[in-house]
Amino acid sequence: MPPTKDPKPATRAKARITTRVKRAEARPTIELTGDRLVVRAPGNGERKTSAGLLIPATAMPAPKRLAWGAVTLVGPDVRVAKRGDRVLFLPAAGLEVELEGEDLVLLRERDVQAVSTEPAGAKDRSPGQYL
Numbered sequence: 001m002p003p004t005k006d007p008k009p010a011t012r013a014k015a016r017i018t019t020r021v022k023r024a025e026a027r028p029t030i031e032l033t034g035d036r037l038v039v040r041a042p043g044n045g046e047r048k049t050s051a052g053l054l055i056p057a058t059a060m061p062a063p064k065r066l067a068w069g070a071v072t073l074v075g076p077d078v079r080v081a082k083r084g085d086r087v088l089f090l091p092a093a094g095l096e097v098e099l100e101g102e103d104l105v106l107l108r109e110r111d112v113q114a115v116s117t118e119p120a121g122a123k124d125r126s127p128g129q130y131l
Helices: 008-019
Strands: 036-040 067-074 086-089 095-099 102-108 112-116
Touching: 036 086, 086 102
Parallel strands: none
Antiparallel strands: 036 067, 036 102, 067 086, 086 112, 095 102
16 A cells, blocks of 8 residues: 555644744843943034034144933943943043944943932022022
8 A cells, every 4th residue: 555645744744834924133132241331422523613613523733621421221240330321531542332323431440530410309490500
């Protein structure tokens, strides 16, 4: 008696193909190591004088000017800053990194010169206005 073909394997293969669902690509989580901070650096290094003249970043001899930046990621061993704080740092001390299409600066905690935390009610009032 000749062996009969079983139609089930073909239907099983089709079922596997049709039941496959494309999973949405999940973003990888980024966890910093040690005392590292990721800071959103201000602008591209260009400055304006009080008269409104633009000073390009290439015109300055060496970056000796400190900059303020917003902390976006914090490593587990950082003691002085938390996410959302503003830190004062020397831009040349950090490493430039691109995360999700945005240029950021990777710093060590020892490269941070000052930390500014926003007071609890600071969002309700504008700075410099007193009644």
